[in-house]
Amino acid sequence: MDRIFTNEAADRFFEENKKLFEQELLNEAVTVRDKINDILEIGNIDLINNAHQLVSYILEGRENELLAFARQEGIAWATHSLTLSFKLEWVQAIRRTLWSFINKFTEAQPYEYDFFGLEKQINNRVDTFLNAFFINYSTYKDSLLKAQRELVENLSVPIIPITQQISILPLIGTIDYFRAKVMEEKVLTEIGRLRIQTLFMDLSGIANMEAEVIDQLMKIIDGAAMMGCRTVITGLRPDVVRNVIRLGVRFDEQTETIGSLQQALQTYLLK
Structure with missing residues (x-):
């Protein structure tokens, strides 16, 4: 996958507005923001840092890292039985916030960018992350349930x-x-x-x-x-x-x- 923006101005813009991005993201994720500390305590998952990481993979077109990150997240959420609706809300909030900041960055030069191309690239990458996340979550959850069932079966028939x-x-x-x-x-x-x-x-x-x-x-x-x-x-x-x-x-x-x-x-x- 290719980078969304090839100039250094975009990198500086997102880095300089990192805190503003976090604030807007928290305003978007109404339900999840109250659960951030609980999720950190239960699963050692830092949602804020993970949001920045996901955005960087999307903007920089790092497909392998994006898929590996989705796998890591899917396994972590399955392991700690975290609520899937929180994850979905959080990623969709990241999507909306990312688009908000892209709009702010490009509003000075609206004719320099192909917004249909941007929409396709960014939303496809977010969807790629979500699909990989849910596949890995489901696969790992099934393996956990199978192991637990086998354990229960062995304990229920103790020869x-x-x-x-x-x-x-x-x-x-x-x-x-x-x-x-x-x-x-x-x-x-x-x-x-x-x-x-x-x-x-x-x-x-x-x-x-x-x-x-x-x-x-x-x-x-x-x-x-x-x-x-x-x-x-x-x-x-x-x-x-x-x-x-x-x-x-x-x-x-x-x-x-x-x-x-x-x-x-x-x-x-x-x-």
Whole structure:
């Protein structure tokens, strides 16, 4: 990209009016100006300095720096979950303020400049920044959400090895259908990876399970048996037992139920 202005007078004008530019920019960005200190504190993002940096990339036609800056900003805003509407308002305020100062600079020589050409160059560069910003924001935000989801999934299915052949799966909280499906995939994967022969599935932290979750639980037990892993159910609470009975569910002969995890550990580890 080419420079917007090729003479030194333009550089001097924008440098000498730097403070006036900031004042007009703050007047344009009504909502964001009250959040500048918060954004600086939360994300270490200096909006005023970043505005000057963006303007210099636009006026000087530094495309690579403009795109790199958009990427940096997109990642920073995604990382700290900053409000996108603030960013959009801020960049649009920069656009309006920049045009105001270009008008002030060129008003003495209006016939020396192609204003249609100026409009195309400047607005295209602002839009290029915004597009790159939102693409990088969205991409990085998606990667963060994926990492968080994987972390939650791993924490929701915590398989703990006790010996080379025995592991524990302590389940706590509510199990919905989605968590049960995640549990199925993780359990079967870990049985194969760790070569688990006996899995203690402790349900003492589960107060209730819906019918579809119980059905999914049975599929997990059947799948584990197909892989040569014996499942030992511990800590069944009365409400869960009543649901199992009401649904007419029967564990297969290889599945053992023991009152508590402590009793199961004593039984199997003392063999």
